[in-house]
Amino acid sequence: MGKIKKTAYISDITGYGRCSMTAAIPVLSAMGVQCCPMPTAVLSNHTGYPDAFFDDYTDRMPAYMDAWKRLGFSFDGIMTGYLGSPAQAAVVQDFIREFKQDSTLLLVDPAMGDNGNLYRICTDEMCEAMKNIIQYADIITPNLTEACFLTDTPYEPGGWSRRKLTDLVFRLLMLGPKSVVITGVPQGNRMVNVSCVNGGEVFFAGTRKTGGHFHGTGDVFAAVVCAGTLRGMDLADAVRLGASFTVRCIEETIEDGGPEEEGLSIESCLPYLIRQKHFPSGK
Numbered sequence: 001m002g003k004i005k006k007t008a009y010i011s012d013i014t015g016y017g018r019c020s021m022t023a024a025i026p027v028l029s030a031m032g033v034q035c036c037p038m039p040t041a042v043l044s045n046h047t048g049y050p051d052a053f054f055d056d057y058t059d060r061m062p063a064y065m066d067a068w069k070r071l072g073f074s075f076d077g078i079m080t081g082y083l084g085s086p087a088q089a090a091v092v093q094d095f096i097r098e099f100k101q102d103s104t105l106l107l108v109d110p111a112m113g114d115n116g117n118l119y120r121i122c123t124d125e126m127c128e129a130m131k132n133i134i135q136y137a138d139i140i141t142p143n144l145t146e147a148c149f150l151t152d153t154p155y156e157p158g159g160w161s162r163r164k165l166t167d168l169v170f171r172l173l174m175l176g177p178k179s180v181v182i183t184g185v186p187q188g189n190r191m192v193n194v195s196c197v198n199g200g201e202v203f204f205a206g207t208r209k210t211g212g213h214f215h216g217t218g219d220v221f222a223a224v225v226c227a228g229t230l231r232g233m234d235l236a237d238a239v240r241l242g243a244s245f246t247v248r249c250i251e252e253t254i255e256d257g258g259p260e261e262e263g264l265s266i267e268s269c270l271p272y273l274i275r276q277k278h279f280p281s282g283k
Helices: 020-030 061-070 086-099 124-134 144-150 162-173 217-230 235-256 267-274
Strands: 005-016 033-045 054-056 077-080 105-108 179-187 190-197 202-208
Touching (some): 005 020, 020 267, 086 124, 144 162, 162 179, 202 235, 235 267
Antiparallel strands (some): 033 054
């Protein structure tokens, strides 16, 4: 395997209900990437439940980052997930300026909303703060809702032709990232991920549509893409692997009868990632 890659992951830690770091860390580990968490918040469980303990980490994040800086830590990758405020986004920008080198992969998952609606915290100020982070990104992985809001494009639940999706991709590229992956676009009986690397050809990778709406699917997909890219995969191959693994997890969860709010049955599917032979030799 060679030198173990390390990625800093800036997001919330949720104790119950597989999402954010709870979902991503085992995926990264299964793919041979060490995850170094930097929490934005600690939750007893995700907020889809009627009650939750929530501890905001905004005030602690600079000191956490400074300790890493004093110790001279470095990372092959940086991955960002849910950010709860413009203040947290500002800390993330400081982190990027401090730790991102030319060779460091920065993947930004702009977790801002879904199904045509933004989360409550996503004010206009938060959207602008997210754009400020995206400009530094090597890869961004918005879903269709997030892609529309980031580009001031009217959201439509259906009717997205390849031409319209291509236009949306290039609007996102104008925000500054090197590569774009729009995730989970419904196209008939399939779900499509739309990707573009460095302003080149736009490619469409489809998977069969599955039932249910499970927490953490975006976190799992982004973790596979991040780990795969760090391990030397082309983005197109990493996207295909991320999509196929996410579908496998959804189908396994449905077969197990797992409640949607508990997230994906990741554990029983991890051997699929461990067995993959897609990684280039020496990476």
